[in-house]
Amino acid sequence: MDWGLVGILLLMGAGGGFAAGLLGIGGGMVLVPFITMIFTAKGFPPQVVVHMAIATSLATIMFTSLSSVRAHHKHGAVQWRIVALLAPGIVVGSWIGPWIGKQMNTSALSLLFAAFVTFSALQMILNKKPAPGRELPGTPGMFAAGGVIGVVAGLVGAGGGFISVPFMTWCNVRIHQAVATSAALGFPIALSGTLSNIYFGWSEPGLPQYSLGFIYTPALAVIVAASVTMAPLGARTAHKMDVVSLKRAFAVVLFGLAAYMFYHAFA
Template sequence: MIDLTFALYYAALGIGVGFIAGLVGVGGGGLAVPAFTIIFTAQGIANQEVVHMALGTSMAAMIFTTFSSMRAHYNKGHVNTILATKMASGVIVGSLIATTIASAVNGVFLALFFSLFMLYIAYKMFQPNRQKTNLRPHKTVGNTIVGTLIGTVSALVSVSGAGMIVPYLMNQNFDVKHAVGTAATVGFPLALAGTAGYLINGWQHTSPGQLTFGYIYLPAAVLFSLTSYFSAPLGVACAAHLPAKSLKKILGILSLLLSLKMLMQVIENVSG
């Protein structure tokens, strides 16, 4: 059984990350992964594979939220189903490749890659958005290849990929609404494939008594999913009344700082 204190931590994390994700319109993987790593370490879960466990749990927690987001955008007619299907085939392959690689890589290197990725995301959040007409948009092969690359990176850092898919689709001459809606749709199969990959590749670490299955700690995934599902709409409702662009920059910096904290903690655990 999970300790009540840690159960409250996971529920509170879901509330906070869900609200922020709804508020600024980006996924919460940048916050969830380092937070899970820190809490798992305090709880004494998977000391040697704590980063792997954080990545897998974060990916599993995204299944419910990405499905809800996909359905909402589809009902609004903001999804290009043809392109979403092309990219989905790529992200599924990429996610499975990434989780296989991640299972064989030391947690320190995963934490380092995650920190570098968050540095890039923080940098991009301070750059102005520029959209130009692309006279030669990609076709099926190009979209599938890009989907594979995005799926690989997304699964390695356990994010929905929206931060990469939306700019790509806008470069493919999509308007913002359809870019966001299609990206949200691609995020669901990415979450499914990533979760399956972390489950299968980490199966030797399964401990039903501790409620860990592969690289997924079930209580954290469930509590985070449930609370973030209810808090995300509150963030969306507040978005019109708060400076979302400025908050997005703050989120980028916060994600970077948390990832660096995670990296330092993982290095300390290994050296200790």
């Protein structure tokens, strides 16, 4: 891995880590398109390049989540009871998500990711929050909600924040607590999804050297080194400022990344 590539991966990791801490989104929506560009340029097998980008991005969230949740926990914002109720369903869903992704070809997976990022960017730019119309459901309902969050997150390599945060807000959880709790949920999402990507990618032919299933470990190591440094800064920033304007600016970036993934799907 040349030093220019290392520098690009460090910048990506820093940006993804800061976004994860600030917005509770896991950083995957930023990382996956850029990792896809890099892996494509390096000549990775085109039939698995998006699968590898998603798997590598998801693995980084294990470390980013631990780093950012410490900062949120210091502010007393993480609702650990909610984490405990959602985590079982999330673990199951996050294992299933990569399995579903493996059944899809690169074009279909690119289209799915692009659609998810477009939806997420629209959420950001409109800044619509669901009206708090109910309380959190019981254990079966929380398991089902966690399963849906996990499946989507495992499929697109993100931390699930764009589902879990609106869901918690709708259930009368304050927004800062929802973001902090979403950051904590990133760890079980990433752990289960990473193990799934290793398992289902293990026998995939033609993967590049140093791959662990669908995960490309050199890129993972470099991105993590930067993301764990920046995630706490993002989390601290989230408690000091109104992030609405920043979210809208970030949404413009997401639209551009979604456009690239749409292009990649048809290229």
